Amino acid sequence: MIKDQIGIDTTRIxxxxxxxxxxxxxxxxxxxxxNNKVKRLSGDRYVNEETGEIIPSFQINDNLFFGEFIVRIVPDYKQVNGTTKRMYTYMKIGAGHVYMDNRNNISIEVYRQYLEEIVVYYMEERYGIEICFQDAEFEELEINVTIPIMGEFSKYRRVLSLFESNLPGRGYFMSTKNKSNTAGKESNQYGKFNNSEVFVMYNKSRAIREKYRNQREREKEKSKLFLKAQFSPNQAYKEFMTRLYDQFESNMECEECIRFEVRLFNKGKNRSRGTSTNKIERFLNVEKASIRKITDPKIKVCYEKYLEKMLLIPFGNWYKKDKKYLRKLIVEYKERYKNAWQGYFYPRLWEKEIQRETLVLIDFRHLKDILNFKIKSRNIDMKHNRTKVLKSFIERAKKYEDGNLFLENDSDKIIEVFDKLKFDYQELFLENSIDLIPKQLRKEKNND
Known part of the structure; x- marks a missing residue:
């Protein structure tokens, strides 16, 4: 079952x-x-002054309780003579190591508890390494929220394409990169990325289905649960893994959902290029990205504000600008084509959507709001007969093979997403004259 809570997933510490x-x-x-998957890495060796122990560079690919753990012995260039060695360590770990998979994220509290009660013991028991996370810091951090949706992901394609096209900031669009939202194909991810940040909205239900796509993959994932139950030092966690193993077949199913995810990189997504910004510290407004000092309330507040900045506010700005554009287009077509303007105007909307690769008109509820205007100086009164005009457009849409896109009530999907992301959008809608909320839902909100 999808839990629509804000939390973390993939990390690198x-x-x-x-x-x-x-x-x-x-x-x-x-x-x-x-079989253990441990390999020596080329590089210097480190000598522990207290024990005289010689430590080489090595890499562990565990893929049970964590992803990988690397120790590199490198020159300490901060020293004057440059001959002193220092130890650089990092570990990749995510929600999929704590649970059966990562369809649900984890809280920072659960994350810390897992590291200290499970990983610390397991590292010493299996690999003979005594470690401590006291001073560990995030180098990469993924924060997300996943919302269950009422229909198939493909039905939300136009809405997500609109959100993507409005995303602020520098970067490259995800769906443009994979070219899968053109020529009638559908993208499974929408977003924007640069070297220090990725924001993506994607089909999490499909990602989970892909994980268990065939019998071989299913057996592989099931065996991991068995091993985790066998190797677990914690009785409660052992019982949890055993239960997941016993219920594996039923737990493979995943309801339709969309994940909204930000990935933050302190050293750059492309690590060979690097970045000069402490992205995680700036995002969470903290001095240090310490796993001990970052809290769940801090993550929740910062991510809620971020989602509003990326989705809600840009949507309000787009709607205001789009309404002005469409009303101007209506006036232009009415003056040019007189009573025949509707026959020319409707195909133009469809052409514009294809040209822009994102929607121009959400649906007919949006068009109803657009038509709610009059210009006395030009003798245009769309408000007076908009019900008749709207009915004419709807009948016209039914005759077009692809025209039914405007009949799919995508306004409802936008409201659904905003509600499930817990946006307080009514004031913004009022400020930007956005009339998309269905009457029944408006009554329910007013009664709350």
Whole structure:
């Protein structure tokens, strides 16, 4: 079941303290009959001054309780002579390591508890590494919220395309990059990205289905649950994994949903290029991206504000500008084609949507709002007979093979998304003269 809560998923954390390593255990071929995936990396070696222990550079690909763990011994260029070595450590870990998969995110509180109660024990037990997360910091952080939707994801394509086209800031569009929203094809992700940030809206239900797409993949994922139950140091977590294993077949199903996700990169998405900004600190308004000091309320407040900045406010600005454009177009077509203007105007709307690769008209509720105007000086009164005009457009739309897109009530989908993201949008709608809320829903909101 999808939980529409704000939380975190994929992370990359650094500054993990390595207190000691049992090299024999680390480089053993197996643990309890399961092959270890540990390899030495080229580079310097580090000598622990307290124990005299020699630590090489290495990489663990675990994919059970975490993704990967890397220790690199590198020169410490902060030292004057440049010969001192330092240890650089990082770990990749996400919600899919805590649960069966990552259809639901996790709170920072659950994340910390998992690291300290599960991962710390497991690292020493299986790999002979004593670690501490006391000073660990986020280098990459994903924050998201997933909302269940009333229809299939494909039915929300035009709405998400509109949101994408309005996204503020520099960067590249996701659906433009993969070219899958043109020529009648449908994209499964919409968003914008640059070197330090990715914002994406995508089909999470499809991603989960892909994870269990065939028998081989299903068996692979099920075996992971079995191993996690076997290797778990915590009895409660062991029982949780066992329960997921027993209920695996039914838990594979995932309801239709959209994930709204931001990925923040302190060292740049393309790490070879790097970035000069501490994106995570700036996003959360904290001095240091410490996993111990960042809180769930802080993440929630900052992400809610971010979503409003990316989706709600740009939509209000677009609607105001689009209304002005469409009314001007109506006046132009009425003056040019007189009583025959509707026959020319409707195909023009469709052509514009194809040219722009994003919608110009949401639906006929949107058009009804557009038609609510009159210009006395030019003897144009659309308000007077807009019901008749609207009915004419609807009948015309039914005759077009592709014209039914304007009949799909995409206004309802926009309101649905805003409601499920818990936006307080009524004031913004009032300020920008947005009349999209159905009468019944408007009555319900007024009674609340």
């Amino acid at each position: 650094r500054n993990i303290e390595v207190r000691s390593i049992n090299l024999e255990k680390l480089f053993s071929d197996q643990y309890n009959g399961v």
